[in-house]
Amino acid sequence: MKKPFYRALYFHVLLAIVLGVLLGHFDPSLAIKMKPLGDAFIKLIKMVIGPIIFCTVVTGIAGMGDMKKVGRVGGKALLYFEVVSTFSLVIGLIAGHIFKPGKGFNLNPATIDTKELSAFTTAAHNMSAVDFLVHLIPETVSSAFTTGNVLQILLVSVLFGAALAALGERGAPLTKMIDQIAHTFFGIVHIIMKVAAIGAFGSIAFTIGTFGIEAVIPLLKLIGSFYLTLVIFVLVVLGAISRALGINIVRFMGYIREEILIVLGTSSSEAALPQMLEKLERIGCSKSVVGLVIPAGYSFNLDGTNIYLSMAVLFIAQAFNVELTLTQQLTLVGVAMLTSKGASGVAGAAFVMLTSTLLVFPIIPVSGMVLILGIHRFMGTGLAIANTIGNGVATLVVAAWEKELDRSKMNEVMSQQRAN
Secondary structure: OOOOHHHOHHHHHHHHHHHHHHHHHHOHHHHHOOHHHHHHHHHHHHHHHHHHHHHHHHHHHHHHOOHHHHHHHHHHHHHHHHHHHHHHHHHHHHHHHHHOOOOOOOOOHHHOOOHHHHHHHHHHHOOOHHHHHHHOOOOOHHHHHHHOOHHHHHHHHHHHHHHHHHOHHHHHHHHHHHHHHHHHHHHHHHHHHHHHHHHHHHHHHHHHHHHOHHHHHHHHHHHHHHHHHHHHHHHHHHHHHHHHHOOOHHHHHHHOHHHHHHHHHHOOHHHHHHHHHHHHHHOOEOHHHHHHHHHHHHHHOOHHHHHHHHHHHHHHHHHOOOOOOHHHHHHHHHHHHHHHHHOOOOOOHHHHHHHHHHHOOOOOOHHHHHHHHOOHHHHHHHHHHHHHHHHHHHHHHHHHHOOOEOHHHHHHHHHHHHHO
16 A cells, blocks of 8 residues: 655655744744754764675675686776766856856955864875875774774775685675674664664754845856756666666656756755765665675765866956866866865865865865855755766666666666656
């Protein structure tokens, strides 16, 4: 029997977001006090992300048994990530030129107070390519989980899975036990999701209460053009990729609507990671592909973040009347490709990525980031949603590429989605 819409998680989350916006607008002081609700929900999710990634990746690799296959799947995923990431960066640049969101500001760097940027510029200065590679290796196996760094957890998981696969039949009992532990953690996620609406309410109420609707008015052109670009990217680029697989992107977004709404409410794509792992297995992707692609995608496949980076850099350049040559813009794409990976696992990652990118272009005043600081959370919500959808599509692509996409199951799920 079909569950009534008013009992569905997506309806509860959507209602909570609306109530949070209303509270933030009409009673900002009370809304700001709701912040712990959102923080607590995100902490609950982050609490289980490490074990879930570990269990999923380990059982996936051990199930493959063939390390050549692991390398092949990883290689295909990275190839897809880089191609689509380049597309997203270029689309962001094109949108920046078409909409010109920074035109007319005519700013002088000397008049801008940059005290609030010190934490971000310090983090950006401290993250070089070598640091990034060294940072992949945790101090201890357990520290990867205590710090919650997805890339470090992924490295530990791949090594553990490879060693377990090499044991063959001797490792089978341990593989089965880890699989049972994974199901237990997914059970915990289902319990946590019962309070997802409360978390979304707290986060959105705090955001609106802190910054206020009026804070975005001077920068509405940037926010509007950014969200329009995200919509075009998802519907056109990801839509074309999905269509090639036989999936309608709008129906796929309907299938993951609960996850999208959770990201909308919390401004965190990590809040939807455990659910995405389950949903993609349910639609027909093999467990091994899902376990490798989704965790890696959260660091290497950041479509929304890439659009944010290229549009934000152009916005700041335009605000200071700085003209960038074609060579400089192409360099920007290359630099952003590196910085978007280098800040993975850093708090306020997208903002740190933007700072890192600007530091490579002394011609653009880093002080211009003060303009974006106040609206970053509003833009961060959009980029997190685009990242979530993009990682879902990436998993479908790699699964189909590996011939590990159960199309009959996929068609059945999509037809049920159409009926809903």
